[in-house]
Amino acid sequence: MSQRIDALLLQGLIVAADDAARSGGRPTTAYAFNRSARMVLAADLGVTHARVAVADLGGAILAERATDLPISRGPEPTLSWVLDAFHELLAECGHTFAEVCGVGIGLPGPVEHGTGKTVSPPIMPGWNGFPVPSWFGTRLGVPVLVDNDVNIMTLGEHWAAHPDADHLVFVKMGTGIGCGIITGGRLHRGAQGSAGDIGHIRVPAVDPVLCRCGNSGYLEAVAGGEALAAQLRILGLEAFDSRDVVRLVKMGNTPAIRLVRQCGREVGGVLASIVNFFNPAVIMIGGDLAEAGEHLLAGVREVVYARSPPLATQRLGIRASQLGDRAGVMGAAAMVIEHVLAPEAVDQPNSA
Numbered sequence: 001m002s003q004r005i006d007a008l009l010l011q012g013l014i015v016a017a018d019d020a021a022r023s024g025g026r027p028t029t030a031y032a033f034n035r036s037a038r039m040v041l042a043a044d045l046g047v048t049h050a051r052v053a054v055a056d057l058g059g060a061i062l063a064e065r066a067t068d069l070p071i072s073r074g075p076e077p078t079l080s081w082v083l084d085a086f087h088e089l090l091a092e093c094g095h096t097f098a099e100v101c102g103v104g105i106g107l108p109g110p111v112e113h114g115t116g117k118t119v120s121p122p123i124m125p126g127w128n129g130f131p132v133p134s135w136f137g138t139r140l141g142v143p144v145l146v147d148n149d150v151n152i153m154t155l156g157e158h159w160a161a162h163p164d165a166d167h168l169v170f171v172k173m174g175t176g177i178g179c180g181i182i183t184g185g186r187l188h189r190g191a192q193g194s195a196g197d198i199g200h201i202r203v204p205a206v207d208p209v210l211c212r213c214g215n216s217g218y219l220e221a222v223a224g225g226e227a228l229a230a231q232l233r234i235l236g237l238e239a240f241d242s243r244d245v246v247r248l249v250k251m252g253n254t255p256a257i258r259l260v261r262q263c264g265r266e267v268g269g270v271l272a273s274i275v276n277f278f279n280p281a282v283i284m285i286g287g288d289l290a291e292a293g294e295h296l297l298a299g300v301r302e303v304v305y306a307r308s309p310p311l312a313t314q315r316l317g318i319r320a321s322q323l324g325d326r327a328g329v330m331g332a333a334a335m336v337i338e339h340v341l342a343p344e345a346v347d348q349p350n351s352a
Contacts, residue, residue: 005031015031016029041100041102042329053089061329063090071124102339104334105145106331106332108148117131147335148178153287154180155180156333157284157286157327160323167279171284174287176225178196225243229242243291245259250291260292272303275313281317283319304318
């Protein structure tokens with residue numbers, strides 16, 4: 001016990017507390033977790049947007065910034081903007097890069113978690129195989145962890161909103177559709193990091209709409225934000241992305257509401273199979289389309305409850321994301337915090 005306490009004290013991860021309780025015996029010393037000992041940098045990069053933040057070791061966001069930033073700009077311009085934003089945010093909250101212990105980044109494409117490299121991302125031109133960890137690592141000299149955006153959003157929801165849910169499914173519905181899985185209280189990434197890609201599950205009952213991956217009939221090609229916007233344009237409505245779809249729904253546009261409700265049913269059909277197989281306690285719906293609220297959730301619930309057995313659904317909660325747009329940066333920060341506070345990382349002689 002003394003060795004563990006000494007190691008934590010040496011790195012400033014714990015500090016002596018002032019309110020040690022008097023027991024009447026040998027003098028006692030109380031210690032408290034020092035959440036301000038290090039800073040964590042987090043970035044959630046989407047297809048058309050970016051959100052970056054500085055957090056402490058307790059996961060509290062100290063400063064953040066969001067902007068429209070197309071991922072199609074390529075890795076160098078995008079990551080340079082992120083690095084500059086990190087610098088400005090650290091200065092804003094009175095900290096420096098010397099206090100940073102790690103960087104967490106979410107990307108909107110398949111990521112091989114062990115290397116942090118994207119693998120054939122369909123909507124990220126120029127990013128295939130780009131070494132994001134080493135790009136940041138050589139500039140900051142700290143661990144850099146990279147995952148896909150759905151996984152970090154899942155971590156964020158679990159970390160901040162549902163820490164007691166050992167079995168949770170998070171579905172991001174935006175330009176594309178993806179899923180993150182918490183099992184046994186931990187994120188499940190699969191063998192190579194591609195677990196949860198429900199957007200590329202075939203939906204047999206619909207027309208074989210071509211997906212951007214080259215195949216047809218996939219859920220994302222039918223119910224993703226771009227697909228919904230395209231269907232609304234055919235009806236003469238001005239819609240180019242997920243946010244336009246939600247805008248029309250909030251305006252009370254009947255065709256948009258009907259389309260979003262059907263989108264929920266299509267996603268619900270896939271989720272019903274996941275409920276039958278995995279038996280989660282909670283299903284969270286996030287992403288831009290989740291802003292459509294009950295119109296979307298009603299379609300999901302309708303099909304999930306109809307196609308799943310009572311035992312699997314009697315306590316199943318299906319609800320909207322509680323963190324909204326902040327889920328990604330919260331999860332990216334949590335990913336780094338779990339890494340740097342793991343026993344093997346604390347035991348490293350150069351981790352202080």
